Amino acid sequence: DQQVKQNSPSLSVQEGRISILNCDYTNSMFDYFLWYKKYPAEGPTFLISISSIKDKNEDGRFTVFLNKSAKHLSLHIVPSQPGDSAVYFCAASDERGSQGNLIFGKGTKLSVKP
């Protein structure tokens, strides 16, 4: 049973517009959430994270929103750029996650069209 779900396998957005990637989770013990970005033939790279004590975290063009009651988080990219085209993985952890035991979603492939 998937504990972290990314229900959209792919998303296509025009350059300059907003990209919204969604993630749902089922385990109420998760207290830390991360987004990773992955280009082909490379390893995932950390993008942004949020603790369960917050509902928003912003870093430049990237903002993550957390709705604990709905067990839902989203990643907003504004404005989207062609270089943002990649697979985005949502990941979550509970108190064990401090040891790197992350639960990953299946990923969403974002394509930003020029």
Added chain:
Amino acid sequence: NAGVTQTPKFQVLKTGQSMTLQCAQDMNHNSMYWYRQDPGMGLRLIYYSASEGTTDKGEVPNGYNVSRLNKREFSLRLESAAPSQTSVYFCASIRMTGIHSPLHFGNGTRLTVT
């Protein structure tokens, strides 16, 4: 500063053959991890080493063994490869346990078992 280095980048094995995937990090990180990624799937934890001298099973440990050779190096061994082990393998590390910190990934080893 290379980060996390994995060798080899590609490998093809016949069923029943053995091999060791190598991983080294030069960031003086304490904890190291092995994940696998299958098509259309998120990353799943195979084994991890919270600190030098310790190893623990992750979500999908069957068919694998690991060795934390020293602080820098963490190897993954397949004793008798099976087609179900065809996957991309990622090694990762974090600075320390006890706090939430993002994983740093290598660029992966693409393994095919025929």
